Amino acid sequence: xxxxxxxxxxxxxxxxxxxxxxxxxxxxxxxxxxxxxxxxxxxxxxxxxxxxxxxxxxxxxxxxxxxxxxxxxxxxxxxxxxxxxxxxxxxxxxxxxxxxxxxxxxxxxxxxxxxxxxxxxxxxxxxxxxxxxxxxxxxxxxxxxxxxxxxxxxxxxxxxxxxxxxxxxxxxxxxxxxxxxxxxxxxxxxxxxxxxxxxxxxxxxxxxxxxxxxxxxxxxxxxxxxxxxxxxxxxxxxxxxxxxxxxxxxxxxxxxxxxxxxxxxxxxxxxxxxxxxxxxxxxxxxxxxxxxxxxxxxxxxxxxxxxxxxxxxxxxxxxxxxxxxxxxxxxxxxxxxxxxxxxxxxxxxxxxxxxxxxxxxxxxxxxxxxxxxxxxxxxxxxxxxxxxxxxxxxxxxxxxxxxxxxxxxxxxxxxxxxxxxxxxxxxxxxxxxxxxxxxxxxxxxxxxxxxxxxxxxxxxxxxxxxxxxxxxxxxxxxxxxxxxxxxxxxxxxxxxxxxxxxxxxxxxxxxxxxxxxxxxxxxxxxxxxxxxxxxxxxxxxxxxxxxxxxxxxxxxxxxxxxxxxxxxxxxxxxxxxxxxxxxxxxxxxxxxxxxxxxxxxxxxxxxx
DNA sequence: GGGAATCGGATACTCGCG
DNA sequence: CGCGAGTATCCGATTCCC
Numbered sequence: 001x002x003x004x005x006x007x008x009x010x011x012x013x014x015x016x017x018x019x020x021x022x023x024x025x026x027x028x029x030x031x032x033x034x035x036x037x038x039x040x041x042x043x044x045x046x047x048x049x050x051x052x053x054x055x056x057x058x059x060x061x062x063x064x065x066x067x068x069x070x071x072x073x074x075x076x077x078x079x080x081x082x083x084x085x086x087x088x089x090x091x092x093x094x095x096x097x098x099x100x101x102x103x104x105x106x107x108x109x110x111x112x113x114x115x116x117x118x119x120x121x122x123x124x125x126x127x128x129x130x131x132x133x134x135x136x137x138x139x140x141x142x143x144x145x146x147x148x149x150x151x152x153x154x155x156x157x158x159x160x161x162x163x164x165x166x167x168x169x170x171x172x173x174x175x176x177x178x179x180x181x182x183x184x185x186x187x188x189x190x191x192x193x194x195x196x197x198x199x200x201x202x203x204x205x206x207x208x209x210x211x212x213x214x215x216x217x218x219x220x221x222x223x224x225x226x227x228x229x230x231x232x233x234x235x236x237x238x239x240x241x242x243x244x245x246x247x248x249x250x251x252x253x254x255x256x257x258x259x260x261x262x263x264x265x266x267x268x269x270x271x272x273x274x275x276x277x278x279x280x281x282x283x284x285x286x287x288x289x290x291x292x293x294x295x296x297x298x299x300x301x302x303x304x305x306x307x308x309x310x311x312x313x314x315x316x317x318x319x320x321x322x323x324x325x326x327x328x329x330x331x332x333x334x335x336x337x338x339x340x341x342x343x344x345x346x347x348x349x350x351x352x353x354x355x356x357x358x359x360x361x362x363x364x365x366x367x368x369x370x371x372x373x374x375x376x377x378x379x380x381x382x383x384x385x386x387x388x389x390x391x392x393x394x395x396x397x398x399x400x401x402x403x404x405x406x407x408x409x410x411x412x413x414x415x416x417x418x419x420x421x422x423x424x425x426x427x428x429x430x431x432x433x434x435x436x437x438x439x440x441x442x443x444x445x446x447x448x449x450x451x452x453x454x455x456x457x458x459x460x461x462x463x464x465x466x467x468x469x470x471x472x473x474x475x476x477x478x479x480x481x482x483x484x485x486x487x488x489x490x491x492x493x494x495x496x497x498x499x500x501x502x503x504x505x506x507x508x509x510x511x512x513x514x515x516x517x518x519x520x521x522x523x524x525x526x527x528x529x530x531x532x533x534x535x536x537x538x539x540x541x542x543x544x545x546x547x548x549x550x551x552x553x554x555x556x557x558x559x560x561x562x563x564x565x566x567x568x569x570x571x572x573x574x575x576x577x578x579x580x581x582x583x584x585x586x587x588x589x590x591x592x593x594x595x596x597x598x599x600x601x602x603x604x605x606x607x608x
Numbered sequence: 609g610g611g612a613a614t615c616g617g618a619t620a621c622t623c624g625c626g
Numbered sequence: 627c628g629c630g631a632g633t634a635t636c637c638g639a640t641t642c643c644c
Contacts (some may be wrong), residue, residue: 265643301615303641334615380614387634418613453632463615493615566615574614577638612643622633 261309263302267325267335273349273472284344290317292341293559294488294601297473297497298594299465299566301573302335305582308572309337312583315595317341322473326466330354331361332378332421332441334466336566338473348475350468350503354443358423361441368424372410378421378433381441382575383462385432386420398428435461443467444499449523456519465496465566471504477562484509484534486557488550488601490542490565490594491515495524497564502531510557514539514565542593547600554604563598567591 152173159169270284298316302309302323309321316339326334331354355361357376359369394413401409413430416422422430433441435457439448442464449457474497477485484507489497492515501508511528513536515521521538528536537553539545554560570576571585583591 263642299615303614305640333613335613336615379612383615384617389635415612455633459615461615465615569615570617573616574640575638576614576616578617580616580639610644613641614639616637618635618637620633620635623631625629625631626627 261313261321261323261337263323266328267302267323268328269322269324269338270344271347272324272328273347273353284320286319286341287317289602289606290319290341293561294563294598294605295340295342295477295561296563296598297338297340297342297470297565299336299338299470300591301569302337303574304337304569304572305580308583312337312591313339315592316598324469326469327377329468329472330441330443330466331357332466333380334442334469335380336466336469338470340473342473343476346476346479347472350443350471350475350500354441354468362423362437365423365425368426368429370404370424372404373414373417373424375414375418378441379418381421381433381438381462383459385458386416386422390416390420391422391430391432394422394430395428438462442496443471443503444494444496445527448499448527449494451526452519452523460494460517460520460523463569464493465500467496467500467503470497471500474500474506474562475504477501478504478506481506481561483507485561486510486559487512488553488560488563488597489513490563490597491567491590492524492565493517493520495527498524499527508532508534510535510537512537512539512553512560514542514545516541542590542597545593545597547596547604550597550600551604551607554601554608559605559608560601563601565594567594 155173156166156169160166296316298312300312302325313319313321319339319341321337321339322344323335323337326332326336329349358378359366359376394416397409398405398413404410405413417430421433423433425431435449435454436446438458438461439446442461444461444464444467449460452460485501486509487498487501489495489511492498492513495513498508498511498513511532511534513521513524515524515538525536525538567590568587571579571581571588572583573580579585581588583589
């Protein structure tokens, strides 16, 4: 019943539920299995249950089977994520459920539910979110409960005085911790109000989820003692671990004070080609006034400091980001987040599909690749590369080592190969990738950046889009704009977005390109002149592009169909050791100009 | 709790040019 | 010899996942 409701698509806001049944068939207790199968339980479920708790306690086994049966009723074979709903009052029960069904030791977790999401008071949590919340709650139970309740009451009173409801205040404290500043709590409530408008407004679906939870809760209550004991055991282990780190008194350190973004694992966005099944299909809620045109497309690194993507999303109309690792589309990893208002149905990848492995991309490296280097794909292509000193050092280390080298030598070599994406070009000889090879991996035409010094080539390529990923998202524009598009391209760089549009066969009538780096500008201009017939207007700096100027362009070109750009990641990127200062950092702060200019386009087009 | 990944930056250096 | 452009080398922390 709930299955149909979830898949009905009646709510534009609800997560859809998929559970993938992939039961294994180990051989155990054939006669016992037969008996339960005769009672109407699927054979695979019986086998799994026996493996889970054994067959000595027949009552417990029967109860577990009943639980699984209730859980799996109506579930079809295409589903691989599950959504659970409960109230915070029921958290204790939810933890029991989590540990029982979804712990890493549970066969059930591995075989049935790789993706689990929890909906508590209309807020969607991933499993890792729930771990944090659980830590928080458990800490509350374990520590000075009375003191915390006192602090909590005081905070609630303050928030109620400010005009928030008691429920809202309670929720904010659970999300942010009782240690959270009042301003943090206020912000959380505001954000929650927005999220409340966005998510799960379909009461039917919520009711169905609650029903599921109640059914399951009933089952567990009937033999809660055993589960409860396991929960206590888990807690003890946890306490022990916390004790080792000396952080047991500061659970709030683990608490995320920003609204978390759901990053899918695997990082495949809303959908990808070659994935026969969508993973967590999220029907994004986009307000009427934020739908295109103009369509917009924003990109930045996925692993930004905590809270950055929540801020970006807030600035971009609370649209949920789409996180994609390009390793699912090509031979190199590139974990990026994208926020856009493009349709997500009927996407199509660029053809031919790019090679997925190192050897498919570069067969010649197979010759010297040692068996103990088990890489099949490259890591993220960064802006810097290894120099001859490092590769020489690796070569000398290998030359003086045994065959095969010792474990420690292997680890030293592999670690550096992974860090700098080195390839094997001779006996005991590793080398950096050539700029041309990186162009190929990222989907650019051959020699796209040729003419620059190698350092600049590596830098501009490292800062660029992965063309195939972006093209996959932009592919929906092809049918919508048969006569071509007008593009406002911010932070153009070497033109990854434009190359994607070109490879999709989408004609660019006009591109207004904003890019400050002269070398990148030259690369993009040269490419444009060689491949395009439309109008290119170049602007140096996003800061100098005024709202009035934007309005003039809108009037001149009849509006922009696409506003595309990835703002600087310098202060967000993980490998920045000296100035990873977040979204307000020196370069990354330019993100706000993306928002400003996009809003200028929207308002100018609304006036038209 | 530990392994692994990460659109980088500051600085000293080399090299070609006048 | 001074200058500037290009180059090489060194520099951990945050975050996620298992």
